[in-house]
Amino acid sequence: MPSLQLFHQILGLMLLLLPCYAHGKPTQIFPVPGFKAERGISQAYLPGFPSVAGSEMDDAVLQLKDRISKLEGDWRKESMLVSVASGRCLVLYLQGKITKSGGKIFATSGKTADFHATVKMCQEAGGCIASPRNADENAAILHFVKQFNRYAYLGIKESLIPGTFQFLNGGELSYTNWYSHEPSGKGEEECVEMYTDGTWNDRRCNQNRLVVCQF
Known part of the structure; x- marks a missing residue:
């Protein structure tokens, strides 16, 4: 897994060197802490959600699972961006610009x-x-x-x-x-x-x- 420091460093180089970054700053993307469900958690409370009970609990759990799934998907996208940017930086290195x-x-x-x-x-x-x-x-x-x-x-x-x-x-x-x-x-x-x-x-x-x- 590429480090966040490498990701930001590569984005900085891309901002300086590549035309597609010429008109704006790279967006800083921060790591999202992993979520680990704990056993025995009260059905009346989930972090980030209002108090729920009964059938509402199922809806809250589904929303939470959907949120985690999206966050994991975002991190995979970031990893792909690092891979692509690394390849472009290699090209710039070969062109003598790095x-x-x-x-x-x-x-x-x-x-x-x-x-x-x-x-x-x-x-x-x-x-x-x-x-x-x-x-x-x-x-x-x-x-x-x-x-x-x-x-x-x-x-x-x-x-x-x-x-x-x-x-x-x-x-x-x-x-x-x-x-x-x-x-x-x-x-x-x-x-x-x-x-x-x-x-x-x-x-x-x-x-x-x-x-x-x-x-």
Whole structure:
């Protein structure tokens, strides 16, 4: 049985990458606790139903069985959706629109946007803007930059100290790959882009760059 986390992760990727998800968010589907009938339950009460007695009890039981049957059917449908979505994600992987590094998945739609729009698009897909923390993750993002021949924004911004950069959550950078003599914006270029050789440059946030998200 596929995990709910995998199901939501795949839906996030589908929202970012597939046309059929381009105009809305994936519906979150939560697991339904299993129902186990207990012996000796009073005929005068069933959870979720008004008090009943006599022949009304049979009707209540039938309604309860019908509800459980529908819930089980919904879960089977969810499992089928996961199977279909997994197959589509495999196709996207083969097309070069999904890469992996460690426990992270990086994905792109091939579209471009400014920094703030990129952050929003990745969040709506259930992930965040790509933020490399080591050379392998940097290489995973570089794969897209080379494939589409477009620079990409990274999830890194200038801190309150000009010339000093950090992750969007305020975390310090333990890995960097700046181009020679960069960063050089001195407070005027707050965002960071990746060049087609994998090196970084500080840049104004209003330029359109390749959207790359991580999950």
